Amino acid sequence: MSDVVLEKVSRHFGDFVAVSDVDLRVAQGEFVTLLGPSGCGKTTTLRMVAGLEQNTGGRISIDNEIVSDAASRVFVPSERRRLGMVFQSYAIWPHMTVFENVAYPLRVRRRPADEIRDRVLKTLRLVEMESFAERPAPALSGGQQQRVAIARALVFEPKVLLLDEPLSNLDAKLRLQMGDEFRAIQKRLGMTTLYVTHDQSEAMALSDRVVVMDRGRIQQVGAPEEIYRYPANRTVAGFFGTPNLLPANVEACARIDGGRVRLDVAGSGWRGRCEAAIEVPAGGAVTVMVRPEDIRISDGADDDGLRWSGRIAHTIFRGATIRAVSTSTRPPSAATPSATP
Amino acid sequence: MTLSADNRVSELVAAPRSRGTAWWPSLGGTPAGRFIGMTLLALLLAFLTVYPLSMLLYGSLHSTPPGAAGVFNLDGYRDIFTQRNLLVLLNTVGISLAKTAPSVIVAVFLAWILARTDTPFRGSLEVLVTLPFFIPPILTAMAWGMLGNPQVGLLNQLFQWITGSTASPINVYSYGGVIWHMSQYSIPFLFLLIVDAFRAMDPSLEEAARMCGATRLRTFFTVTLKLMLPALTGATILSFMRGIENFESPLFFGSPAGIHVITTDIYDSINQRSPPQYQYATAISFVIMALMFLIILLQWGLLRGRSFQTVTGKGYSPAVMKLGKWRWATFAFCLLFFVITVVLPVGQLLIGSFFKFFGFYDWDMLTLDHYREVFGSDEFWHGFGNTMLLGFMGATLTMGLGGIVAYISVRTRWRGRRLIDAMAWLPWMMPGIVLGVGFLWGFALLPHAIPIYGTIWALLLAYISLGTPLSVRVMSSAYAQLSFDLEECSRVHGASWLQTMRHIMIALVWPSFAVGWVLVFFGIMRELSASVLLYSVNSEVLSVVLLKLWANGSAEQVSVIGLLMMAMVIVFRWVQLRVIRKWVGAL
Numbered sequence: 001m002s003d004v005v006l007e008k009v010s011r012h013f014g015d016f017v018a019v020s021d022v023d024l025r026v027a028q029g030e031f032v033t034l035l036g037p038s039g040c041g042k043t044t045t046l047r048m049v050a051g052l053e054q055n056t057g058g059r060i061s062i063d064n065e066i067v068s069d070a071a072s073r074v075f076v077p078s079e080r081r082r083l084g085m086v087f088q089s090y091a092i093w094p095h096m097t098v099f100e101n102v103a104y105p106l107r108v109r110r111r112p113a114d115e116i117r118d119r120v121l122k123t124l125r126l127v128e129m130e131s132f133a134e135r136p137a138p139a140l141s142g143g144q145q146q147r148v149a150i151a152r153a154l155v156f157e158p159k160v161l162l163l164d165e166p167l168s169n170l171d172a173k174l175r176l177q178m179g180d181e182f183r184a185i186q187k188r189l190g191m192t193t194l195y196v197t198h199d200q201s202e203a204m205a206l207s208d209r210v211v212v213m214d215r216g217r218i219q220q221v222g223a224p225e226e227i228y229r230y231p232a233n234r235t236v237a238g239f240f241g242t243p244n245l246l247p248a249n250v251e252a253c254a255r256i257d258g259g260r261v262r263l264d265v266a267g268s269g270w271r272g273r274c275e276a277a278i279e280v281p282a283g284g285a286v287t288v289m290v291r292p293e294d295i296r297i298s299d300g301a302d303d304d305g306l307r308w309s310g311r312i313a314h315t316i317f318r319g320a321t322i323r324a325v326s327t328s329t330r331p332p333s334a335a336t337p338s339a340t341p
Numbered sequence: 342m343t344l345s346a347d348n349r350v351s352e353l354v355a356a357p358r359s360r361g362t363a364w365w366p367s368l369g370g371t372p373a374g375r376f377i378g379m380t381l382l383a384l385l386l387a388f389l390t391v392y393p394l395s396m397l398l399y400g401s402l403h404s405t406p407p408g409a410a411g412v413f414n415l416d417g418y419r420d421i422f423t424q425r426n427l428l429v430l431l432n433t434v435g436i437s438l439a440k441t442a443p444s445v446i447v448a449v450f451l452a453w454i455l456a457r458t459d460t461p462f463r464g465s466l467e468v469l470v471t472l473p474f475f476i477p478p479i480l481t482a483m484a485w486g487m488l489g490n491p492q493v494g495l496l497n498q499l500f501q502w503i504t505g506s507t508a509s510p511i512n513v514y515s516y517g518g519v520i521w522h523m524s525q526y527s528i529p530f531l532f533l534l535i536v537d538a539f540r541a542m543d544p545s546l547e548e549a550a551r552m553c554g555a556t557r558l559r560t561f562f563t564v565t566l567k568l569m570l571p572a573l574t575g576a577t578i579l580s581f582m583r584g585i586e587n588f589e590s591p592l593f594f595g596s597p598a599g600i601h602v603i604t605t606d607i608y609d610s611i612n613q614r615s616p617p618q619y620q621y622a623t624a625i626s627f628v629i630m631a632l633m634f635l636i637i638l639l640q641w642g643l644l645r646g647r648s649f650q651t652v653t654g655k656g657y658s659p660a661v662m663k664l665g666k667w668r669w670a671t672f673a674f675c676l677l678f679f680v681i682t683v684v685l686p687v688g689q690l691l692i693g694s695f696f697k698f699f700g701f702y703d704w705d706m707l708t709l710d711h712y713r714e715v716f717g718s719d720e721f722w723h724g725f726g727n728t729m730l731l732g733f734m735g736a737t738l739t740m741g742l743g744g745i746v747a748y749i750s751v752r753t754r755w756r757g758r759r760l761i762d763a764m765a766w767l768p769w770m771m772p773g774i775v776l777g778v779g780f781l782w783g784f785a786l787l788p789h790a791i792p793i794y795g796t797i798w799a800l801l802l803a804y805i806s807l808g809t810p811l812s813v814r815v816m817s818s819a820y821a822q823l824s825f826d827l828e829e830c831s832r833v834h835g836a837s838w839l840q841t842m843r844h845i846m847i848a849l850v851w852p853s854f855a856v857g858w859v860l861v862f863f864g865i866m867r868e869l870s871a872s873v874l875l876y877s878v879n880s881e882v883l884s885v886v887l888l889k890l891w892a893n894g895s896a897e898q899v900s901v902i903g904l905l906m907m908a909m910v911i912v913f914r915w916v917q918l919r920v921i922r923k924w925v926g927a928l
Binding site: 052085088091095104162 | 824826827829830831832833834835836837838840844845848849
């Protein structure tokens with residue numbers, strides 16, 4: 001059971017609270033992403049798991065072994081936690097060759113030379129860098145450095161893999177490719193992975209579960225689709241895509257199957273039906289989230305969703321989609337239909 | 342890649358799963374070990390910097406020479422307030438100002454030529470222009486003493502031979518001579534400090550000014566120079582401080598002409614007066630330190646809030662100005678500077694070493710006797726051995742100490758790191774001669790069980806103390822360039838603190854260590870002012886041997902030794918440029 005458990009983990013810098021009461025349980029082989037805007041505490045959380053930062057409150061255990069407990073002053077230093085980590089800057093040591101970089105975790109563990117050569121070459125083959133083994137590290141491109149960093153993190157089969165925004169320094173095309181490759185390797189190796197990013201599309205594409213953080217606290221934990229469909233609050237909703245948020249009042253409320261609730265709502269000049277996680281009494285004020293891709297531009301009444309009319313002010317061509325911005329006396333909205341209207 | 346990922350993964354999974362258990366004890370991590378280490382380091386630094394400083398205070402209040410019984414009084418300070426000393430103070434400040442101003446102008450001009458124009462052979466010229474900085478000042482002082490001697494100097498002889506007159510227009514034993522000699526060092530010093538600022542400046546800032554309609558000249562004055570101002574101010578103040586600390590130039594060219602500055606006054610009151618006036622010398626040491634401290638305050642005041650950020654580390658290729666025909670004029674200017682500051686003095690030493698008597702240059706006076714004499718003299722070999730031993734040991738220990746202090750102050754958040762950093766910085770405001778006086782008192786007052794006084798170790802300790810601010814600076818900037826990720830990544834992947842230090846940090850900063858090492862070695866080889874106070878029989882270093890020979894009038898032997906030292910300088914500088922520059926771009 002290579003799971004990572006965080007119980008009430010906090011980190012204070014003086015008066016400043018960087019991370020507050022984080023509870024998280026990562027199962028064996030699971031790919032969990034910490035997602036949030038910069039300064040939300042996601043990197044600090046990862047660094048506490050790595051042992052690069054000491055938590056001022058709570059307990060962290062890896063593989064059923066407590067590695068850091070603020071109450072009983074247990075603190076296992078980074079090097080004894082048997083982790084692999086990919087840094088945002090890749091942290092490729094410039095004075096070593098590719099081979100030496102990848103061999104480092106094995107060398108400090110005093111493995112025999114032939115085993116080191118075997119495993120380094122196998123891992124380099126895994127990231128398709130075997131032909132670069134003797135290259136000096138500074139002579140690599142960003143994508144190649146990233147592969148080396150991943151190889152180095154994988155070479156000694158760590159219990160847990162930590163990744164701190166590993167794709168953020170790559171260009172858009174390479175980012176997609178590396179992300180896919182990375183997920184494929186992780187799935188096959190079945191390695192427990194904690195991944196930090198501020199890019200929501202990256203988080204959705206890669207993760208089994210996403211942890212949305214803001215101002216040092218966990219806002220929501222769930223599968224990507226769950227978070228996308230049913231955000232727990234406005235912050236989470238705002239973080240995924242560019243939804244339209246409409247203030248409205250509840251007119252009626254009814255339970256439907258699956259524990260969800262159907263609300264009849266009315267805004268200024270529009271009314272309709274939507275889903276909610278909790279019951280709201282009639283007359284209560286709510287915010288209705290409408291994702292642009294769910295909006296259909298039509299000329300007549302058809303289904304029982306929300307409906308309002310307005311004039312399209314302008315459209316923006318985005319390649320696969322077209323973004324339409326409408327103005328009216330009613331709520332401003334943006335629609336991004338995936339098909340032509 | 343995803344297609345074949347499965348095969349590759351299965352290979353990896355099949356790898357042997359045995360794991361090593363050879364964990365190193367993480368010494369750096371345990372609080373107790375850290376505390377002991379920090380305490381030892383603080384004590385060592387206190388002995389090297391705080392101790393001589395406090396001994397200065399003690400000595401300035403003590404009526405008799407070090408080691409003798411006496412009373413405490415304020416006579417030393419009372420003696421300072423004389424009219425003569427006002428002149429000494431004015432001389433000190435005035436000479437330093439007079440040499441700094443023209444030096445800055447020449448240095449900016451040289452930096453601009455070599456960094457921002459298409460002058461031919463810029464790479465070689467840069468090496469030549471900076472060479473004077475690395476030559477021990479005592480050598481050029483002696484060479485210029487011969488070149489510019491009013492009676493028999495080579496320059497005057499040339500002038501008389503060309504014009505046919507009997508006048509001797511050049512006399513280096515004057516204010517002009519002191520300033521002239523100091524400038525030869527300030528110009529390359531300033532150049533080294535500012536040239537990278539010129540080189541690293543983002544050219545788009547200048548291009549923007551050009552696009553707004555400014556001419557080249559206007560751009561230079563309103564943008565380039567303005568952006569350089571913080572770097573330039575810092576360098577100028579540093580150069581001014583060095584002028585106040587300077588010992589060789591006023592000793593060689595000022596003292597014979599009756600021009601005294603504070604450093605030579607300290608030297609004279611200990612070495613030239615009978616009985617030596619230690620209390621006075623110590624008290625006046627405080628005056629020069631107060632002066633230095635005021636300048637440092639001024640520097641902090643001026644530079645606070647100024648950003649050096651326009652000069653970034655990015656690899657810009659600076660816009661090079663096309664000079665057309667004028668590039669040969671700038672080339673000639675650089676070459677002329679090299680000829681005057683290096684070729685003339687070295688040529689004089691070369692000529693001086695082969696003629697029987699300095700000043701009488703006839704074919705039948707040619708001889709190799711001086712070489713024989715020097716190589717047959719025990720004194721020379723002794724001094725040479727001492728200088729080499731002190732140079733190698735001193736440079737290694739100084740850089741080691743600097744590396745540790747810099748690591749703690751830059752890379753850790755340990756308690757007490759600021760104290761250690763401040764202590765290591767303290768010698769920065771102590772000129773060599775002042776530190777020499779402080780250690781003189783300090784060693785004399787040590788218990789007799791610690792016989793440092795009068796040994797070579799006294800010099801070693803003084804050299805380490807003098808070199809520490811530089812070594813900390815060099816190593817700090819080396820550490821500051823390394824991202825913390827490099828260190829942390831090693832820890833996460835299983836290396837202990839010690840292993841990380843060895844494989845990552847030391848491996849990465851050692852080129853800077855080597856650069857610093859050579860600089861400190863140069864510093865030790867040229868050091869005169871502290872050595873002349875702390876040497877005794879059997880612990881003479883080369884610079885002291887030279888000074889003694891010069892005082893005895895053996896200018897010919899001085900030339901021979903000078904040439905040998907010059908050869909060493911060139912070899913070391915060549916090694917530094919050829920070998921070390923491949924690893925780092927610094928200096």
